Amino acid sequence: MNLEPTLAHYLLVSAALFALGLLGLITRRNAVQALMGVELMLNSANLNLVAFSRFGTGGIDGQVFGTFVIVVAAAEVAVALALVLALYRMRRTPNLDAATTLRG
């Protein structure tokens, strides 16, 4: 078995990280913990981009995209936490199940 890390190794690690993030996003009821799952998924996508930048033919482009992903993640987490705080102020709970105002 070849233990030297190649592109496929990084892609597999990132796939596992993505699956764990998805598991957190869909099973956790606490909004902040679901957000942590989203962050894990964004990190795994970023790992893919940087791995392709290292092993592929795209040069530096993958790392530039990775920087953009980090920018978007920072904006996303700020807005999402604002929404969680608004939910908490309205329902006195951070649980996503409580956000039922639009339910018919």
Place this chain on the structure above:
Amino acid sequence: MTASAVVFWVLTLIVLASAAVVVLSRSLINSAFALLATFSGVAGFYVLLGADFLAAVQFLVYVGGILILLVFGVMLTHRIQDLDLRAEARQLVPGLFVAAGVFILLAAVATRTPWAIGAGRLPSATTAEIGRAFLGKYLLPFEAASILLLVALIGAALIVRKREDA
């Protein structure tokens, strides 16, 4: 086994184990601290892949910014008297099936696709190159990202403000 292979497998262990703690831990504070290890491990991967600038950004933005923000979120959304900060999970078994299915799909794609593996870029200083890409080839996305940050800042402040009529 070379040194880089050893580092890779140690980082893999750190990242996946701490990510599992983030997802499966019942305590929110444990999740937040495990997330610190995950983010740091990913930064280690960036170093291993020769992305020095991105590793520094990962530390500054994720560990120094996003993680602190998440901990604030944990603290602000719990009454101070219930100290145990429990978080429950629903439908763990179907969730496990879905996550395992996604992993199998992604792993199959990752291992079977004939990726265009070129000479690759050897690890070298990237900051100047990324700066030139930002102000040359990627100038429009760069400006759009700055506007996105401004909009997110204003939007977040608007959402959490106290309304006078409420």
